Amino acid sequence: MAIGDNFDTRTIKAFDWAQFAHDCALRPRLVAGELERMAIVCRDAVPIVSQAISNESPDLDILLKVKDRICEQCEQALRAAPETKLVDHSLFAR
Numbered sequence: 476m477a478i479g480d481n482f483d484t485r486t487i488k489a490f491d492w493a494q495f496a497h498d499c500a501l502r503p504r505l506v507a508g509e510l511e512r513m514a515i516v517c518r519d520a521v522p523i524v525s526q527a528i529s530n531e532s533p534d535l536d537i538l539l540k541v542k543d544r545i546c547e548q549c550e551q552a553l554r555a556a557p558e559t560k561l562v563d564h565s566l567f568a569r
Contacts, residue, residue, distance in 0.1 A: 484548060489558030496559070497567040507559040514552035521545055 478487045479494030496506040525542045532538060 485551075487551065487555065489555040490562055492555055492559040493562035493564065494567055497564060503560050503562065503564065507556045510552050510559065511556040514549040514556070518546060518549035518553075521549075 476482075479491030479498070481487050481491040492506055492510060493503050495501075496503040499506075521542055525538060528538055529535060
């Protein structure tokens, strides 16, 4: 699934989230707030979930890679959220 026109989770920026808001007829402030809320919830759950999984899984290398990627995406979302509200929405006029 794309955010805006971006399918690469490693490169999603505020512009993509603003375009997503426009395409879904949502206020950018709502999208930014929800993005921030979800990123915080996910980031805070990572240690708990990774501990539970590490008790069940012998492959800690993969677990650490997944854990790091999730944390990177959460931080990326937290950086993009406040900037999403600042994108010039006239760029998306049809």
